[in-house]
Amino acid sequence: MKKVTVVGGGFAGLTVALKLAQKGFKVHLHEKSARLGGLLGTEYGEFGMAERAANSMILTDRSEKLFKEIGLDLTFPLESSKKRFIFRGFPKAMPLNPFEILKVAFTVIPRVLFAKASLKPNAGETLKDWGLRRLGKAATTYLLGPAMQGIYANESQDLSASLIISPLFKKDREKFRGTISGPQGMQDIVDYLHATLQQLDVEIYLESDIDVSNVDGPVVIATSANAASNILTKCAPEISKILARVNMSSLISTTVFFDKAQTKYKGFGCLIPRGLKLRTFGVLMPPYIFAGRNKNYNETWIMGGKNNQDLLNYTDKDLLDLISKERKSIFKRQDSILDAKIFRWNQALPVYDLELEKIQQELSQSPALAAKDVFLHGNYLSGIGLSKILERSERLSEEIASQHG
Ligand SMILES: Cc1cc2nc3c(=O)[nH]c(=O)nc-3n(C[C@H](O)[C@H](O)[C@H](O)COP(=O)(O)OP(=O)(O)OC[C@H]3O[C@@H](n4cnc5c(N)ncnc54)[C@H](O)[C@@H]3O)c2cc1C
Structure with a gap:
């Protein structure tokens, strides 16, 4: 049985490991931190649950199949989530x-x-x-x-x-059929993937800092672009240099639990255009997206991006003060905050900018990785969202199988 090494235990690493194990490969998965999931995961607290990053995944034929394969029930969004607002003076369904x-x-x-x-x-x-x-x-x-x-x-x-x-x-573009999550949030996806990998005898090494230059057989690097650049310094320095040019941006996801529900605007959330002196990118409304998220009314406030890196240095109090101030402008409300879960993601997401356009071109033309049996995976290559990452997991596993099967 051919061995494949996967480096990185986020959604990209977990799903490519699944697809390879299903094809009969002996998969070793190495994750640097003490937990699987990378950006993905859910925290459960006294006032309700809070997603660490992604709050849902796009429903496609592929994602539906993935849920089936790992034995996870699909949680479909509520009818109320169909409404989406954009702020222009006030939240509007059509701005x-x-x-x-x-x-x-x-x-x-x-x-x-x-x-x-x-x-x-x-x-x-x-x-x-x-x-x-x-x-x-x-x-x-x-x-x-x-x-x-x-x-x-x-x-x-x-x-x-x-x-x-x-x-x-693209003509063969997958049809988007809505959004899905697990009954207990996105952590379910991580947990069910983990359990399925164990059933398929995938060897999982946590807190592992593997040196890929000493590994035999195909290696999939499924980390962020900057981590991939560090991993490849020794074994593929030219690719490492290209990856080091990927601009990364930071994001802060703050789930705030309030003492009273905001009922005027019920929907998936509200996006905030630039140029209005508001720093929030968007506000998600979890109680109106999925059932069972309304133990206490909560909203998830997303801030950050390339032009707001300073927000990462804000204290919890400064961030919550900013949210209260912007909430007053957007929803015209001032409710008491019961609790807040703040997730700061420093340099976590690739910027899909003109430099990345060039980098993707250069990577696709470089023979260096193929010669070394190294495959790149992650959210900087063919899309930032989970459905695009899943699509790449499938394609990569087919490519590796065609070369090594
Ligand atoms: C706030 C926020 C909201 C989002 N919302 C959505 C959403 O609603 N829907 C959606 O589809 N997407 C969403 N996304 C995007 C999506 O969550 C990410 O693109 C996706 O989870 C990235 O997965 P990944 O496996 O590529 O990377 P990561 O999750 O970053 O995983 C990489 C893993 O590699 C590990 N690693 C790093 N270096 C090494 C090393 N040397 N050796 C071993 N392991 C290593 C890391 O510890 C990590 O576990 C959101 C992202 C953020 C930040």
Whole structure:
């Protein structure tokens, strides 16, 4: 039985280990920290649960299959989660006025019908420039910018249109059918993956700092880009240098439990456009997304990104004061805080910027890794979200099987 080493026990490492073990490989999984899951996980406290990072995963055929394979029940969102708000004076389901909607419709619909290719972004074009060119100012500021900053945790002028928009034109693109989680939150996914890997005899080493230059057989590096750069310093210095150029940004996810429920705006959450002197990217409303998350009313406030790194140095009190101040502007409410769970993710997420566009190109053309039987995996390669990471786990395991099966 051929051995494969997987380095990193986040969602990328766990899912690629699963796919490889299912193909009959003997998998050794090395995780540097004392727990599996990486960014993924849930904390349970007196006032309710708080997600450490991701609060749900996109439902695709692949993610549904994954849940089945690991024996985890799919938890579907509540009807209320279908409503999503964007702040423009107050939270609005549609932030554009009728004139702006008509303008977008007249610009975009003819292109979608008769000249779809003209909507494709240019290489080296920022998301903001693409939006201004193809959708106009209002739609870029109040729809495209907030929506993408909600996923990529950075502002549209710092994002690459090609990395974000081009995949939407792919013919074999997976259909998005909503969002899912586990009954006890995202920690369920980690726990059920862990249990399934044990059943498949995957050897899991926690607190392991493995030197990959001494490993025989294929190696999958499933860590963040900056960790991958460090891991490859000795065995693939040229790739290590390329990966060191990936810009990373920090995020803070704060779940705040309040003494009273906010009932005026019931939905998935509210995104906050830039340029309004508000520092929050978005507010999630867990009690209105999944059942059983309403022990005490809570909201998850997401802040950070490349232009807000200073927030990482805020004390808990400063952060909660900022949230209370911005909450007053957004929801016009001042409720007492019962408890808060703050997760600071320092340099945790890749910035999907123009530099990453170049880096992905360089990596795809470099023979250095193939020669060394090293495969890269993680959220800086083919998408930041879990469904995209899962797709890559499947593709990578097929590639390794075709070379070593
Ligand atoms: C606040 C926030 C909210 C998010 N919300 C969503 C969401 O709702 N939906 C969604 O789909 N995505 C969301 N994401 C993105 C998603 O959570 C991440 O992209 C994904 O979890 C990354 O998984 P990963 O395995 O690639 O990396 P990580 O989770 O970073 O895992 C990498 C692992 O590698 C380990 N490691 C590092 N160095 C070494 C080493 N030398 N040896 C061994 N192990 C090592 C680390 O300890 C870690 O466990 C969110 C992210 C954040 C921060």
